[in-house]
Amino acid sequence: MPIFIDRRLNPKDKSLGNRQRFLRRVRAELKRNVQDEIRAGRIADADGQQTVSLPAKGTGEPSFRDAKDSGQRQYVMPGNQHFTPGDQVPKPSQGSGAGSAPGLQPSEDDFRFVLSREEVLDLFFEDLELPDLVKLNLKEILAFKPRRAGYSVSGSPTNISIARTMRNSHGRRIALRRPKREEVEAIQQEIASLEADGADIADCRRVVALRAELDRLERRRRVIAFVDPVDIRFNRFDAQPLPNTKAVMFCLMDVSGSMGEREKDLAKRFFVLLHLFLKRRYERTELVFIRHTHTAQEVDEDTFFYSTQSGGTVVSTALEEMQSIIARRYPSREWNIYAAQASDGDNLSTDSQRCLSLMDSEIMRLCQYFAYVEIIDERESEIFGSTDNGTSLWRAYRTVRERWPNFDMSRIAKAADIYPVFRQLFTRQPAQPRG
Incomplete structure (x- = not known):
């Protein structure tokens, strides 16, 4: 008698094929639920398992059943005490069974589906078409130094x-x-x-x-x-982990009245990607969150993403707050300083010139790298996508880009633009010497 041994790789259990077919069937619903879960939860929870609820309808596995209106069949039902062969079984009356009014008959709960970390990221970034991160601008924070060990x-x-x-x-x-x-x-x-x-x-x-x-x-x-x-x-020498450099990432986001829900959602997704990028590659990097309207303040993660405060727009206040925090806590001789800023570009022309002055005189001399993302309307992408025209803040930052090689900028009009822009901003050659 032959013995067949299945050596195909199949993680955990024998339902991998069914699981993948299920994911393909309900991908749209899962994707919507995952995005809603991440919007409602903490930003750091995106990089982990997610439990999503799906309607029970459509979650069953396909199966073969006999056609009721063809062929001749005889059934032997266990426990039958009322019917004999040839009797007709009455149909359920209206109002009973699955079509009954809610609350009168038992029903099935929603189907809860646990997605792994990789499945969550695949669904969340599906429209971004994630390639492999090959060459990164940020330096590895963790190094190893030989240490005498006997x-x-x-x-x-x-x-x-x-x-x-x-x-x-x-x-x-x-x-x-x-x-x-x-x-x-x-x-x-x-x-x-x-x-x-x-x-x-x-x-x-x-x-x-x-x-x-x-x-x-x-x-x-x-x-x-x-x-x-x-x-x-x-x-004998053992490799001892040694933080050879200390790095801090400043996240600056415009939350003024001109930033609508769409703009804030795109900015949040950009910072989600940045957070995951730093969390997975640079565990020792510190994050500083700064949000601004006409005033700026350092806030914690929850306030940065979920606070409803709004107001006018003065972008220079965020740069001044960043400069003040660097002076107090992150001296440039000891820290590698990085910054990422997201805004819709709505700013006073006089304040945009103030931003240019701050960047030229101090901030760009302190930063290893500064990335600016401007969120525009999809209808404006055709106008601004192939030209350097734009808001006063965009024109001011364009001057900064011409003067400083460690500065880059780009525009985002829709969710599919986020990852290509992220890769453009964070896949740079080593920074040139700064003046």
Whole structure:
């Protein structure tokens, strides 16, 4: 009898094929639920499992059933006490079963589906067509430095510890009583002096005894090596994690009245991607959230994304707040400073010139890299997509880009633009020397 062994990779259980078919059937509903869950939850929870509820209708697996109106069949029902072959079974009356009024008959709860971390990210970023992150502008924060960790019996010849090897050799020679060189030389001198004085019977016997002892000592010295392989020790080094650089990312977002729900949602999704990017690659990077209307303030994560405060627009207040925080907590000689700003570009022309002055005089000298994202209407994308015309803030930042190679900017009109723009902003060559 043949034995078949299925060696195909199939994680966890045997329902992988059914699970994938189910995901394809309800992808649109799952995607909508995942986005709603992430909008309503914390920004950091996007990078984890999600439990979403789906209507029970449509969640069943396809199955084959016999056609009721064809063929001849006879059924034997267990527990039948009322019917005999040929009797007609009455249909359920109206108002009972699945079509009954809500609350009068039992019904099924919504189907709860647990998505893995990878499935959540695939659904959330599906319209962004995520490619592989190959080359990144931010530096790796975690480095490894060799640290002395004792000795080992194996290793590279360049790591031999001479002191520890000779110490082991000395102890072994003492324990095995290896003859010292001074003992051998003393016997040789005594033999030479006896032979030079003249040979009588007593001296001859003494010389024979000394030669026998000398031969025994030399054999013992040859057997007990001066340095044996068991004596050799190598310096051992362990890789110790060391934060070779400290980095901080400033997230600046415009939450003024000109930023509608669509603009705020696009800005939030951009910062979601930035947060996941930093969380997965640079665990030790600090995040500073700054939101601004006509005033700016540093806030926590929840306030940054979910506060309903609104007002006028003065973009320079966010840059001034960032400059103040750097001066207090993040000196540029010790920290790698990065910044990402999202706005709809609505700003006073005089304040845009103020932004240009702040960027030129101080901020760009402190930052390793500064990225600006302007959120525009989809109808404006055809007008502004291929030209440098735009708001006063865009024109001011365009001047900054011409002067500073560590500054870049782009526009977002729809959700599908977010990841290409993100990749454009964070897939740069190493920053050029700054003036």
